[in-house]
Amino acid sequence: MEDQTVEIQLNNCDHTVLSFDSIPSLNFHSGEDHTDSLDEDNESNGIHKVSSAQGPTLPILQKIINLSNKVQCLKEEHTNLSNQAKNISTNPFPDLDILDKLRLLGNEYEVLKKKYLDEISERKRLYNEVIELKGNIRVFCRCRPLNQSEITNGSSVVVEFDSSLENELQIVSADSSKKQFKFDHVFKPDDNQETVFAQTKPIVTSVLDGFNVCIFAYGQTGTGKTFTMEGNPENRGVNYRTLEELFRITDVRGGVMRYELFVSMLEVYNEKIRDLLVENSNQPSKKLEIKQAAEGTQEVPGLVEARVYGTEEVWELLKSGNRARSVGSTSANELSSRSHCLLRVTVKGENVINEQKTRSHLWLVDLAGSERVGKIEVEGERLKESQFINKSLSALGDVISALASKTGHIPYRNSKLTHMLQSSLGGDCKTLMFVQISPSSADLGETLCSLNFASRVRGIESGPARKQADLSELFKYKQMAEKLKHDEKETRKLQDNLQSLQSRLVARESICRSLQEKVRDLENQLAEERKSRIKQENIAFGAALFRQPTEKTQTQKKPPLGPSQLRLPLRRITNFLPPRSPVPPRKMNIPRSTLAATEEKENISKTTMAADTKGLLKPRRISIAVRPPPTTTQVIQPRRRVSIATLRPESNMTTPLHSSVSRFNNGGALGRQSFGRDPRKARYSRLFTPLPESTTTSERTPIAARSSSSKFMGSPPTQAGSWKPRHPTVIALQRKSLVWSPLKFRGMQNCRKSSILPSRPTT
Numbered sequence: 001m002e003d004q005t006v007e008i009q010l011n012n013c014d015h016t017v018l019s020f021d022s023i024p025s026l027n028f029h030s031g032e033d034h035t036d037s038l039d040e041d042n043e044s045n046g047i048h049k050v051s052s053a054q055g056p057t058l059p060i061l062q063k064i065i066n067l068s069n070k071v072q073c074l075k076e077e078h079t080n081l082s083n084q085a086k087n088i089s090t091n092p093f094p095d096l097d098i099l100d101k102l103r104l105l106g107n108e109y110e111v112l113k114k115k116y117l118d119e120i121s122e123r124k125r126l127y128n129e130v131i132e133l134k135g136n137i138r139v140f141c142r143c144r145p146l147n148q149s150e151i152t153n154g155s156s157v158v159v160e161f162d163s164s165l166e167n168e169l170q171i172v173s174a175d176s177s178k179k180q181f182k183f184d185h186v187f188k189p190d191d192n193q194e195t196v197f198a199q200t201k202p203i204v205t206s207v208l209d210g211f212n213v214c215i216f217a218y219g220q221t222g223t224g225k226t227f228t229m230e231g232n233p234e235n236r237g238v239n240y241r242t243l244e245e246l247f248r249i250t251d252v253r254g255g256v257m258r259y260e261l262f263v264s265m266l267e268v269y270n271e272k273i274r275d276l277l278v279e280n281s282n283q284p285s286k287k288l289e290i291k292q293a294a295e296g297t298q299e300v301p302g303l304v305e306a307r308v309y310g311t312e313e314v315w316e317l318l319k320s321g322n323r324a325r326s327v328g329s330t331s332a333n334e335l336s337s338r339s340h341c342l343l344r345v346t347v348k349g350e351n352v353i354n355e356q357k358t359r360s361h362l363w364l365v366d367l368a369g370s371e372r373v374g375k376i377e378v379e380g381e382r383l384k385e386s387q388f389i390n391k392s393l394s395a396l397g398d399v400i401s402a403l404a405s406k407t408g409h410i411p412y413r414n415s416k417l418t419h420m421l422q423s424s425l426g427g428d429c430k431t432l433m434f435v436q437i438s439p440s441s442a443d444l445g446e447t448l449c450s451l452n453f454a455s456r457v458r459g460i461e462s463g464p465a466r467k468q469a470d471l472s473e474l475f476k477y478k479q480m481a482e483k484l485k486h487d488e489k490e491t492r493k494l495q496d497n498l499q500s501l502q503s504r505l506v507a508r509e510s511i512c513r514s515l516q517e518k519v520r521d522l523e524n525q526l527a528e529e530r531k532s533r534i535k536q537e538n539i540a541f542g543a544a545l546f547r548q549p550t551e552k553t554q555t556q557k558k559p560p561l562g563p564s565q566l567r568l569p570l571r572r573i574t575n576f577l578p579p580r581s582p583v584p585p586r587k588m589n590i591p592r593s594t595l596a597a598t599e600e601k602e603n604i605s606k607t608t609m610a611a612d613t614k615g616l617l618k619p620r621r622i623s624i625a626v627r628p629p630p631t632t633t634q635v636i637q638p639r640r641r642v643s644i645a646t647l648r649p650e651s652n653m654t655t656p657l658h659s660s661v662s663r664f665n666n667g668g669a670l671g672r673q674s675f676g677r678d679p680r681k682a683r684y685s686r687l688f689t690p691l692p693e694s695t696t697t698s699e700r701t702p703i704a705a706r707s708s709s710s711k712f713m714g715s716p717p718t719q720a721g722s723w724k725p726r727h728p729t730v731i732a733l734q735r736k737s738l739v740w741s742p743l744k745f746r747g748m749q750n751c752r753k754s755s756i757l758p759s760r761p762t763t
C-alpha cells in the first residue's frame with residue numbers, strides 16, 4: 001500500500017500534513033452535526049479549529065472534531081454544575097425540601113441507632129448466655145504428640161481418644177484399666193494451633209464486651225504449656241492469636257466502639273514479681289507488689305503497661321518478654337519455664353453512641369511445670385524453684401477447690417499467683433484452663449494427677465459472669481456519691497438549725513403576743529381605775545361645793561378643771577420620791593433668826609395638824625413635775641411629774657386640803673386667800689416653793705421665778721448667793737431639775753412645808 005498524505009488546514013497554521021500508512025475509509029460529512037467548525041473557545045483551549053467546509057474530512061479528523069464537541073459539552077455541563085454549586089454554597093438556607101429530607105433522615109438515623117444498640121446488647125447477652133451454658137470455667141485438654149526422645153525410648157501411648165465419644169479421653173493404666181475423663185474440649189496430638197484457638201476465641205473476645213477473662217495452661221513440665229500459649233513463629237500460640245483477634249474485632253466495631261489495648265508482661269519467680277517489659281533487663285529489677293486498688297481490683301503499681309496498636313508490635317513485645325523470662329534446663333525439658341508467666345491485656349472500651357465505658361483484663365498465663373521434685377532430679381537452685389512452683393500451684397489448687405466447694409473464704413492470698421488472679425478467678429469472670437498432658441506411659445502418674453485436678457476445676461459451678469464497668473469511672477462515681485451524701489448531711493443539719501430557729505422565733509413571737517395582750521389588759525385596767533377615781537373625785541368635789549356656797553360662787557367664776565385635767569393621787573408610784581438630802585439642813589448658811597422663825601412655824605403647824613388629824617392621817621401624794629437635767633446630747637423631753645407621798649387628813653370628805661390648809665392659813669393671809677379661792681389648787685399644787693424669806697419672788701410661778709434668775713434653782717440675786725435652801729427635800733429636788741406643776745399656786749410658802757415635805761428630825 002502506498003503512502004497517502006492528507007493535508008489539513010488549520011486556522012492558525014498554514015497547513016498540517018498528516019501522513020498515514022493507509023486511509024482505509026474516508027468519511028465525508030456535509031458539515032452538519034459534529035463536523036461543524038469549532039468555535040473560538042476551542043482555539044483558545046489549544047484545540048484547533050477544523051473546518052470541513054473546504055472538503056471531506058478524514059476519520060481521525062472526524063474523531064478530533066467529535067471529541068472537541070464532547071469537550072465543549074462537558075465544559076458547558078461543568079459550568080452549569082459550578083454555578084449550581086456556587087448557588088448552594090452561597091445560599092445559607094437550603095431548600096425546605098432538603099431540610100425536610102434531612103429531618104426525616106435524622107429521625108431514621110436515631111431509630112436505626114437505637115435498634116442497633118438494642119441489637120448489640122442482645123447479641124452480647126446471647127453470646128454471654130452461650131458461654132455461660134458452656135460454663136464460665138471451662139477446661140480444655142490438650143495432649144501433645146510423643147516427642148523424639150519418647151519415641152526413641154519406646155514409650156507407649158496411654159491416652160486414647162474415642163471418636164464416638166466427643167470431648168472425652170481415656171487413660172489406659174498399666175493394668176489395662178481405663179479411666180475416662182470428660183472436658184469441654186479435647187485436643188488430640190495432631191490438632192494444630194489454629195484448631196485450638198478456634199475453640200478459645202469465643203472466650204477471649206468476651207474481654208471486648210467488658211468481661212474479665214483468664215486463660216491458663218496447667219500441666220507437667222514439657223507437656224506443651226508454653227507451646228500452646230506462646231507457640232513459635234511457625235505455630236503462633238494463643239497469646240499472639242488472641243491479640244490478633246482483638247485487633248481484628250476492634251477494627252470491625254470501630255464505628256460503634258472505641259478501644260484501647262494495653263499489654264503488661266510479668267513473671268512470678270520464687271514468689272517474686274518481675275516485670276518482663278522493663279527496657280533494661282540487666283539492671284536489678286525493682287520490687288513489685290500487689291496492691292488492692294480503691295475499686296477493689298488487684299493492681300501492681302509500677303508495672304509497665306504498653307499501649308499496643310498492631311499485631312507486629314505485639315509480637316515484638318511478646319518476644320522481648322519471653323527473652324527476659326527465667327528459664328532453666330531440667331531433665332524433663334531443656335528449656336523449662338521456671339516461673340509463671342503472665343501476660344495481661346487491658347482493654348478500655350467506650351461506646352461512641354451512648355458513651356458507656358468498660359475496662360477489663362484478659363490474663364494469659366503460662367504456668368510453671370507441675371513436676372514432682374523427686375522425678376525430675378533437681379537440686380540446689382532448681383530445687384528451690386521447684387518448691388516455690390509447687391507451692392504456688394498447690395495454692396491455685398486450693399483456690400479452685402474452695403471455689404468448687406463454694407466455701408465462704410477463698411484463699412487467694414496464699415500465693416502471689418492466686419492473689420494476682422483474684423479478680424479473674426471465680427464467679428464474676430470467665431476462666432479457661434488448658435490441661436496439658438503427655439501421651440507417654442512414662443508420665444502416666446503425672447498425667448492422672450493433672451487430669452484429676454482439671455476435673456475438679458471443671459466441676460466448679462460458677463455464677464453468671466458480671467460485666468466489668470470501668471472501675472476508675474465507678475470509683476469516681478462512688479466518690480461523687482459520697483460527696484453528695486456528705487452534702488446532704490450538711491444540708492440536713494442546716495435545715496434542722498433553721499427549723500429550731502424558726503420554732504424559737506415562733507415561741508418568741510407568741511411570748512411577745514401574750515406580753516402585748518397583758519400590756520393591753522393593764523392599760524384597760526388603768527383606764528378603768530382612772531375612770532373610777534375621777535368619778536370618786538367628782539363626787540367628792542361636788543359634795544365640797546355643796547357645803548361651801550361661797551367657795552362655790554368663787555369656783556363658778558372660774559370653773560374647775562375637767563376630770564381629765566385633775567391630778568389624782570397616785571398611791572403606787574413612789575419611785576420618784578426624792579431621797580432625803582444627806583446634807584443636814586442646819587448646816588445651811590441661813591440666818592439664825594430666820595431659821596428659828598421658820599422652825600417655830602413648822603412646829604406650830606405640826607402641832608396643829610397633829611391635833612386635828614390624829615388618827616385620820618392617810619398617806620397621800622402630791623404630784624411634782626420633774627424635768628430631767630438638760631444635757632448637751634439629750635433630746636429635750638416633755639416635762640414629767642413625780643408624786644410625793646404626804647400625810648393628809650381626809651375628814652369630812654371636803655376638798656382634801658381644805659381643812660388643814662385653812663388652819664395653816666392662820667399664819668399667812670396669802671395662803672388663806674389662795675386656798676379659799678380654789679381648793680383644787682390646794683390639793684394638786686401643794687408644791688414645793690422656796691423658803692419664806694423671798695416673799696416677793698414666791699408670788700410668781702416657779703417657772704416664772706426660774707426664768708428670771710430663780711431663787712429656787714440658784715441664789716436670789718438680791719441676796720448675792722447668801723440664800724441657800726434649808727429643807728432636805730428642797731436640797732434633794734434641787735439636785736434634780738424640777739418643774740412646777742402647771743397648776744399655778746401662790747402663797748403656799750408658809751403652810752406648804754409642813755404638809756408636803758417629810759418632817760425633819762427635830763433637833
Ligand SMILES: Nc1ncnc2c1ncn2[C@@H]1O[C@H](COP(=O)(O)OP(=O)(O)OP(=O)(O)O)[C@@H](O)[C@H]1O
Pocket residue numbers: 143144145147189219220221222223224225226227228333335336337338367368369370436
Ligand atoms: N502440640 C504440640 N505439637 C508439637 N510440639 C509440641 C506440642 N506441645 C509441645 N510441643 C513441644 O514440646 C516441647 C516442650 O514444650 P513446652 O516447652 O511448651 O512445654 P512446657 O509445658 O511449657 O514445659 P515447661 O513447663 O518446662 O516450661 C517443645 O519443644 C514443644 O515444641
